[in-house]
Amino acid sequence: MEHYFDPKVECASREQITAWQNERLVRQVERVYNNVPYYKKKMDELGVRPEHIHGIEDLHLLPTLSKDDLRDQYPYGLMAAPLSDCVRIHSTSGTTGRRVVAFYTQNDVDLWEECCARALAAAGATKDDVVQVCYGYGLFTGGAGLHGGSHKLGSLTLPMSSGNTDRQLQFMTDLGTTILCCTPSYAAYLSESVNERGLKNRIKLKAGIFGAEAWTEEMRRDIEKGLGIKAYDIYGLTEISGPGVAYECSAQNGMHVNEDHFIVETINPKTGEPVPHGQKGELVFTSITKEAFPLIRYRTKDIGILYDEPCSCGRTHVRMSKPMGRSDDMLIVKGVNVFPSQIETVLMNCGYPANYQIIVTRTGSSDRIEVQVEMTPEMFSDSLSEVAGREKQLVSALKAMLGIYCVVKLVAPKSITRSEGKAKRVIDKRNLYVNSADPASTDPAAN
Amino acid sequence: MTVKQISVFLENRPGALAEFTKILEKSNIDLRALSLAESEDFGIVRVIVDNPFDTIQILKDEGYVCSITKVIAVEIEDKPGALVNMLNILGDNKVNLEYSYAFLAKKANSAFMVFRVADNDKAIRVLTENGIRPICHEDMEQLFK
Incomplete structure (x- = not known):
């Protein structure tokens, strides 16, 4: 049986989703234009005014935003809410000099955690589950996001953070963890450790949510076999909120984008022209419900494909493929x-x-x-x-x-x-991306 | 009263030293002494050759990173205890050795030590005061005739 956190939203009709997006986009554009001088400047330069934006069909009129803009405006330049309304920050992983700081109001945190709760529910988690979160806690969004999502769902949450495998395995066996949240590489490591130590029949895991780095279908099969679970992918970026921007369902055939909070587009990374769904392009997100740090048309540099076809899980939100490469030279x-x-x-x-x-x-x-x-x-x-x-x-x-x-x-x-x-400059021998080793250079959309 | 040593950067991989010596062979360069120092990923080969200035030019042309260092070379008697005596003189006078190696020439009953020290002048003075005359490059060539 498919589990949902918020079925009315997750299975809403396309008309309903579009109506939410239209209304929220118009409001968000007005907010940033009036509250963020940088957005106003960028829009004025293009001659776009909030009244030109009537809904998602006008999205392409708006300027895009890149990591350079974020760095340029570090730390407060893109804030759309007063600092006194903010309750937390998170920051991108370990990249001194290129650090991006994102701000959250309480409402931002709540909505983000709901997105993670949807991901957990899609992996089969309920209030009766034991969720072991071994993403890092701290500035990194991984720990906090899944932790909050697990709380929203009412699951028993084990805030393990990363590392200390002995302790991870002890809690996993003693407390009967059923849902594991960590990076896929750590999941693979835990799987090896479980089997080396003969703990396979002492664990109760049924599913895992693994994100924050690229992983292959082979890795998925190995982890699923090694731990006797179903392994789900999750996608997110600190700039947009964190994990839970998109997540996999039981169909394991692409990740549903939480479209009531994020509008996703694919564009040609060279020309910026929209790329139709079903074709490879750079993923671009607009956060339409964020208060503190709303990004309009943020270019992720991740190359992916969007799928409109109905999903067997019953969710109606558009699906995105695993990122198939980068349009820049970033490595994870x-x-x-x-x-x-x-x-x-x-x-x-x-x-x-x-x-x-x-x-x-x-x-x-x-x-x-x-x-x-x-x-x-x-x-x-x-x-x-x-x-x-x-x-x-x-x-x-x-x-x-x-x-x-x-x-x-x-x-x-x-x-x-x-x-x-x-x-x-870079030789990546990991072959993490399914379609080709260097999709950014072979993909026609990238040229 | 010093000898010119050439130090060459080598990658730590099979064949690297062979490629290097091949160039010496090709250019008809005669090795007088050789010592190798290695780390995990690279090595430094230190050589004394008959014609250091030509050699360094040849190596540079071949794309090697190399440098000339003035080192001290001394003759010692080829018998047990001879090295101790020499090292005691340097040690007692607080001359610190960065590295050292030995070589043999055509002279019977003699061995030769090379010392790399921070202060050549001081080492030369200390040795001379103790009746030991460091070898200069011209002396070197005589040793191999």
């Missing part, structure tokens, strides 16, 4: 967003040339990021400890910038492969 390593430009900055600050290669691999469930750097006469010395010491400094500086440990490998000059004079 160990759940952390990594931009090659950040690595470049660190290299130059440390005196190395900006000629480097990033190699990402995955062994079992753990990601490894190696940064290969070419040796230069300036950085060379006959003293091994001097060269090794500089290498160590680089490792620390990368850790400080990215929040994760990178393996640094010094290589001979000119050894980093260049094609057409330009070095290929």
